[in-house]
Amino acid sequence: xxxxxxxxxxxxxxxxxxxxxxxxxxxxxxxxxxxxxxxxxxxxxxxxxxxxxxxxxxxxxxxxxxxxxxxxxxxxxxxxxxxxxxxxxxxxxxxxxxxxxxxxxxxxxxxxxxxxxxxxxxxxxxxxxxxxxxxxxxxxxxxxxxxxxxxxxxxxxxxxxxxxxxxxxxxxxxxxxxxxxxxxxxxxxxxxxxxxxxxxxxxxxxxxxxxxxxxxxxxxxxxxxxxxxxxxxxxxxxxxxxxxxxxxxxxxxxxxxxxxxxxxxxxxxxxxxxxxxxxxxxxxxxxxxxxxxxxxxxx
Amino acid sequence: xxxxxxxxxxxxxxxxxxxxxxxxxxxxxxxxxxxxxxxxxxxxxxxxxxxxxxxxxxxxxxxxxxxxxxxxxxxxxxxxxxxxxxxxxxxxxxxxxxxxxxxxxxxxxxxxxxxxxxxxxxxxxxxxxxxxxxxxxxxxxxxxxxxxxxxxxxxxxxxxxxxxxxxxxxxxxxxxxxxxxxxxxxxxxxxxxxxxxxxxxxxxxxxxxxxxxxxxxxxxxxxxxxxxxxxxxxxxxxxxxxxxxxxxxxxxxxxxxxxxxxxxxxxxxxxxxxxxxxxxxxxxxxxxxxxxxxxxxxxxxxxxxxxxxxxxxxxxxxxxxxxxxxxxxxxxxxxxxxxxxxxxxxxxxxx
Numbered sequence: 001x002x003x004x005x006x007x008x009x010x011x012x013x014x015x016x017x018x019x020x021x022x023x024x025x026x027x028x029x030x031x032x033x034x035x036x037x038x039x040x041x042x043x044x045x046x047x048x049x050x051x052x053x054x055x056x057x058x059x060x061x062x063x064x065x066x067x068x069x070x071x072x073x074x075x076x077x078x079x080x081x082x083x084x085x086x087x088x089x090x091x092x093x094x095x096x097x098x099x100x101x102x103x104x105x106x107x108x109x110x111x112x113x114x115x116x117x118x119x120x121x122x123x124x125x126x127x128x129x130x131x132x133x134x135x136x137x138x139x140x141x142x143x144x145x146x147x148x149x150x151x152x153x154x155x156x157x158x159x160x161x162x163x164x165x166x167x168x169x170x171x172x173x174x175x176x177x178x179x180x181x182x183x184x185x186x187x188x189x190x191x192x193x194x195x196x197x198x199x200x201x202x203x204x205x206x207x208x209x210x211x212x213x214x215x216x217x218x219x220x221x222x223x224x225x226x227x228x229x230x231x232x233x234x235x236x237x238x239x240x241x242x243x244x245x246x247x248x249x250x251x252x253x254x255x256x257x258x259x260x261x262x263x264x265x266x267x268x269x270x271x272x273x274x275x276x277x278x279x280x281x282x283x284x285x286x287x288x289x290x291x292x293x294x295x296x297x298x299x
Numbered sequence: 300x301x302x303x304x305x306x307x308x309x310x311x312x313x314x315x316x317x318x319x320x321x322x323x324x325x326x327x328x329x330x331x332x333x334x335x336x337x338x339x340x341x342x343x344x345x346x347x348x349x350x351x352x353x354x355x356x357x358x359x360x361x362x363x364x365x366x367x368x369x370x371x372x373x374x375x376x377x378x379x380x381x382x383x384x385x386x387x388x389x390x391x392x393x394x395x396x397x398x399x400x401x402x403x404x405x406x407x408x409x410x411x412x413x414x415x416x417x418x419x420x421x422x423x424x425x426x427x428x429x430x431x432x433x434x435x436x437x438x439x440x441x442x443x444x445x446x447x448x449x450x451x452x453x454x455x456x457x458x459x460x461x462x463x464x465x466x467x468x469x470x471x472x473x474x475x476x477x478x479x480x481x482x483x484x485x486x487x488x489x490x491x492x493x494x495x496x497x498x499x500x501x502x503x504x505x506x507x508x509x510x511x512x513x514x515x516x517x518x519x520x521x522x523x524x525x526x527x528x529x530x531x532x533x534x535x536x537x538x539x540x541x542x543x544x545x546x547x548x549x550x551x552x553x554x555x556x557x558x559x560x561x562x563x564x565x566x567x568x569x570x571x572x573x574x575x576x577x578x579x580x581x582x583x584x585x586x587x588x589x590x591x592x593x594x595x596x597x598x599x600x601x602x603x604x605x606x607x608x609x610x611x612x613x614x615x616x617x618x619x620x621x622x623x624x625x626x627x628x629x630x631x632x633x634x635x636x637x638x639x640x641x642x643x644x645x646x647x648x649x650x
Binding site for chain 1: 324331333340343344346347351365428432434439446450451454456464465470472530531533534579583585604607620621624627631632
């Protein structure tokens with residue numbers, strides 16, 4: 001067998017394998033897309049079709065502009081029901097707030113752990129590793145109690161979006177600090193030493209040298225904390241009472257009916273919720289591997 | 300406590316004399332200033348609840364005790380939860396909880412099986428596909444790489460809800476896919492499988508404790524999990540110097556030998572921490588189990604974390620749930636300690 005023929009056969013085998021993997025990867029995604037495009041808003045999708053007959057964007061229109069009749073202050077009055085815009089606003093507030101807190105607090109703390117030898121450093125690092133391993137479900141009750149007792153104005157912190165932001169970011173911080181510290185460790189100390197000799201302050205070197213050189217790790221922190229705020233469901237569902245504070249993740253869950261799922265709308269909503277994350281992911285993709293400390297090969 | 304191996308500071312010892320306590324406090328000040336904002340929020344919202352959880356674990360904490368407020372002495376006498384010592388732990392480990400289908404050791408066995416099975420598939424698939432796509436001669440490799448991160452890029456929560464619907468016995472895509480296959484090639488697979496109801500194990504013998512639902516959630520989680528391992532492996536593969544392969548082939552090493560003697564040893568340092576992190580994530584993979592199988596049939600696909608959540612959300616046994624979380628923590632801690640001994644993995648994090 002000639003070398004060229006062997007190469008072609010090899011290529012064909014590899015392509016077949018990759019196509020199979022592609023099919024498996026895309027199957028759930030295409031299914032959701034085809035459901036979302038189905039104009040019949042069928043409550044019983046009984047066949048698999050990529051493009052359903054008469055495909056339209058109707059279910060997107062419905063999700064985007066019509067009220068969610070399960071998320072209402074007064075179920076008999078549709079005017080009190082949440083619409084996509086309000087849910088989106090809440091989700092964005094929570095997700096952006098969480099990632100802002102995680103990045104600012106995470107990077108300053110990680111910097112101290114990476115660059116200073118101080119009393120309590122070892123205990124601190126140990127604490128973070130322990131936190132990463134401790135399951136958070138047990139915290140539901142103590143957090144509920146705690147955040148209920150702190151009041152902003154007339155209502156407890158628990159029932160506010162800010163309460164959620166605080167809970168999410170503090171839950172996310174141990175991982176963020178640990179990961180950022182690991183990354184800061186890889187930035188050569190000589191750069192800072194040179195700057196310090198030139199008269200820069202500690203804060204100056206942190207902001208002007210460490211942070212710009214750590215964009216990958218910061219990107220990972222932003223992406224993951226944003227995602228936490230965007231998709232978290234359990235705490236939000238337990239803590240929030242007022243439907244006007246509800247988030248997209250809660251709306252998606254509420255569409256998963258016990259008896260009847262509005263398939264097309266569920267699918268459209270899934271796509272709308274995934275799109276920003278997927279776009280953010282692809283924008284930040286080149287940082288993602290290098291930004292997770294585990295991606296950096298240290299041997 | 301034998302915690303030394305996880306202590307992160309494994310850096311080189313300073314050569315200079317240890318400074319006095321006073322100097323150390325002084326030099327610690329800047330560091331503490333940087334940590335203060337994060338520490339403050341974590342003290343209140345993370346550490347305090349954890350300590351409170353520790354306290355709850357030794358009490359019979361129920362709904363009425365939610366009114367118990369440490370800062371308000373008026374609530375102390377009325378709402379303080381009764382102290383029960385190690386009772387919660389004993390009840391957890393000896394299966395004396397009033398939950399249906401509760402068996403701690405079965406849960407633990409299932410949780411470990413679930414984690415091992417997932418990690419094996421994630422790593423094997425991830426590395427295999429990374430290797431295939433690492434060859435420059437493969438056409439369209441950029442397209443494949445972009446497509447293959449989609450499951451990772453998609454929010455896990457949305458993916459889990461989607462898979463739940465895919466397994467719907469009548470309207471789900473999986474059963475319909477079997478219908479399409481039957482029509483295409485004339486097979487007669489059942490097309491009305493109730494994935495999370497059937498309790499008859501598909502594989503008998505040693506694996507007969509795994510119901511069909513296990514394979515269903517496993518498939519969903521493999522779909523979700525392998526791209527991460529693949530991306531980590533790809534990064535590691537790209538950092539292997541080409542010269543090593545050239546040297547190996549001059550020495551007459553076959554492709555297989557190159558894989559075993561060059562590639563795999565060199566991607567190991569990146570894979571080990573990824574596997575460790577992946578293990579902790581998978582062990583506590585809440586949304587896949589909770590949203591897809593919901594522990595069915597008969598709690599046999601329940602993992603520890605979903606059981607803990609049900610204790611809180613459905614049973615409202617806060618004290619037991621707190622004790623449960625602590626048990627789970629010790630399981631993960633012992634895993635990490637053993638793993639650390641074997642691989643010295645966490646040490647790689649510190650310079």
